[in-house]
Amino acid sequence: DVQVVESGGGLVKPGGSLRLSCAASGFASNDVWMNWVRQAPGKGLEWVGRIKSKNYGGTTDYAAPVKGRFTISRDDSQNTHYLQMDSLTTEDTAVYLCSAVSDKYWLGVIWGQGILVTVS
Amino acid sequence: DIVMTQSPDSLAVSLGERATIKCKSSQSVLSSSTNKNFLGWYQLKPGQPPKLLISWASTRESGIPDRFSGSGSGTDFTLTISSLQAEDVAVYYCHQYYDIPPFMYPFGRGTKLEIK
Numbered sequence: 289d290v291q292v293v294e295s296g297g298g299l300v301k302p303g304g305s306l307r308l309s310c311a312a313s314g315f316a317s318n319d320v321w322m323n324w325v326r327q328a329p330g331k332g333l334e335w336v337g338r339i340k341s342k343n344y345g346g347t348t349d350y351a352a353p354v355k356g357r358f359t360i361s362r363d364d365s366q367n368t369h370y371l372q373m374d375s376l377t378t379e380d381t382a383v384y385l386c387s388a389v390s391d392k393y394w395l396g397v398i399w400g401q402g403i404l405v406t407v408s
Numbered sequence: 409d410i411v412m413t414q415s416p417d418s419l420a421v422s423l424g425e426r427a428t429i430k431c432k433s434s435q436s437v438l439s440s441s442t443n444k445n446f447l448g449w450y451q452l453k454p455g456q457p458p459k460l461l462i463s464w465a466s467t468r469e470s471g472i473p474d475r476f477s478g479s480g481s482g483t484d485f486t487l488t489i490s491s492l493q494a495e496d497v498a499v500y501y502c503h504q505y506y507d508i509p510p511f512m513y514p515f516g517r518g519t520k521l522e523i524k
Binding site: 321323325332333335338349351385387389394395397399400402 | 448452457458460463499501505509510511512513514515517518520
């Protein structure tokens with residue numbers, strides 16, 4: 289079965305750093321896209337960033353509010369992706385959700401359960 | 409990049425009444441080779457991941473009540489809930505998957521549907 293599990297959230301002070309992990313099992317490493325969205329308290333979903341599948345170049349892209357502060361990387365040996373968050377502000381407080389999808393079927397997005405990041 | 413625009417931002421409808429949400433893409437998401445529109449409608453409730461309601465602009469996913477329907481082609485699409493139920497209170501999103509998987513690009517706030 290395919291699944292996605294996030295870890296690494298918690299409380300961090302403004303200006304600090306945190307790294308979230310997203311373990312995606314059941315996917316072939318070459319054709320999986322990994323993605324992060326977040327939902328701040330009382331707000332809607334917001335796209336954070338993604339890493340394309342290797343079939344599509346494996347590049348990363350970021351939303352404007354996090355560009356230059358957040359970095360997505362991957363460790364194919366662990367089937368895990370990471371969201372490195374630096375220079376955090378209170379505006380980054382949110383539940384972060386990881387999602388993954390295979391190039392075989394883009395409608396089959398698998399979501400994690402979400403993980404809380406509190407910057408205070 | 410294809411930009412998706414929804415209207416209205418929020419909507420209040422009485423129970424049992426019809427709710428209509430519009431979606432417009434900045435370029436066509438209709439594939440000439442398959443004659444399919446690469447457009448999906450999603451429902452987001454608190455504490456849950458987005459749920460796919462409608463794929464290919466008009467195909468209801470398994471288990472989705474038939475009060476939900478999708479229509480449109482090319483660049484203009486509509487989600488209709490024929491008779492609003494209390495459990496339909498949610499935020500609704502349209503997403504194209506013509507050139508990128510859904511939710512994996514900057515997207516708008518969706519349409520917040522409430523009971524009047």
